[in-house]
Amino acid sequence: MNVLYFAWVRERIGLPRETVETEAATVAALVEELKAREERYAAAFADISALRVALDQELADFDAPLAGVREVAFFPPMTGG
Amino acid sequence: MQEAPFDAGAELNRFSAGAAGAGAVVSFSGIVRDVEGRLNAMEIEHYPGMTERAIRDIADQARERWSLLDVMVIHRFGTMRPGDQIMMVATASRHRVAAFEAAEFLMDYLKSRAPFWKKEVTDEGKTWVDATQADEEALNRW
Numbered sequence: 256m257n258v259l260y261f262a263w264v265r266e267r268i269g270l271p272r273e274t275v276e277t278e279a280a281t282v283a284a285l286v287e288e289l290k291a292r293e294e295r296y297a298a299a300f301a302d303i304s305a306l307r308v309a310l311d312q313e314l315a316d317f318d319a320p321l322a323g324v325r326e327v328a329f330f331p332p333m334t335g336g
Numbered sequence: 337m338q339e340a341p342f343d344a345g346a347e348l349n350r351f352s353a354g355a356a357g358a359g360a361v362v363s364f365s366g367i368v369r370d371v372e373g374r375l376n377a378m379e380i381e382h383y384p385g386m387t388e389r390a391i392r393d394i395a396d397q398a399r400e401r402w403s404l405l406d407v408m409v410i411h412r413f414g415t416m417r418p419g420d421q422i423m424m425v426a427t428a429s430r431h432r433v434a435a436f437e438a439a440e441f442l443m444d445y446l447k448s449r450a451p452f453w454k455k456e457v458t459d460e461g462k463t464w465v466d467a468t469q470a471d472e473e474a475l476n477r478w
Contacts, residue, residue: 262381262453263464309451312386328383328451332467335411335452336366336423336443 256321258289260299261330264306267299282308283317285327299329307332337387339414344424347410355406355428362435363426364443370418376457380422382413383451394445398427401441401478402434409442411452444474 259272279285286303289296300306308315309328321327344365352361368378395407404427411423425442429435446452454465 259383261383261451262455309383309386312383312389314449328386330383330451331453331464332472333448333451334454334465334467334471335450336447 256324257326258285259326259328261328263331264299264329268295277321279321281317281321282310282315282319282327285321286317305331337382337384337391338410338412341412342410342421342424344421347408347424348426351406351408351426351428357430358405358428359430360432360435361426361428362432362439363424364439365424366422368416368418368420368422374458375418376459378416378418378420378422379455379457379462380413380416381453381455382411386451387411387413390450391446394442394449397445398438398441402427402429402438404429404434404438407438407442409446411446411450413452415457441478444471444478447471448475 256275256277257272258275260268260270265271277285277288279288286300290300303317307330308317310319310324311326348363355361391409391411395409398404398407406428408426412421416422425439427435427438427442448467448471456463456465
């Protein structure tokens with residue numbers, strides 16, 4: 256699964272994208288796996304209420320299932336316009 | 337979606353000329369604001385692929401809710417200076433109410449539902465712009 260990071264999430268983790276092998280059933284479970292990896296992930300995901308997630312480029316919730324998903328993106332609330 | 341600057345006047349003229357049957361055209365231009373004279377630049381990051389999908393989806397929603405003859409959205413990414421155009425929307429309809437409302441709807445949704453992130457560059461460093469509660473609440477009226 257491709258995992259993408261944007262804005263300060265990208266900066267904290269230190270890379271824009273990576274391929275992750277995971278059996279996580281939900282976004283929240285994937286976040287827990289990533290947080291357990293290294294301090295920089297734990298720092299980026301410390302407060303998920305400050306984050307948004309998109310599954311295959313559609314906004315989703317953290318309890319959404321990952322079955323069939325190819326691309327997960329984590330980022331802060333958007334500031335367009 | 338583009339990195340290059342654009343000419344809002346020329347874009348608006350082209351849009352208006354193409355909106356056959358329109359009685360009203362409304363446009364909005366977003367400009368890099370330098371509130372305290374300390375902003376050197378604004379950097380805008382986006383999510384290639386999702387950005388285009390999100391904008392198309394927001395424009396489709398506007399077309400479903402209002403009777404529009406045409407919709408245009410231009411949004412830049414990359415580095416911009418104070419006074420530069422960041423983005424513009426334009427709507428065309430037979431009567432003005434639909435064009436005004438749809439343009440406001442587009443702006444409210446582009447602000448917090450299209451994957452863009454702004455970063456301010458000043459002499460003190462670079463700071464990500466936080467989304468505001470007001471931006472989120474602006475969606476409730478639709």
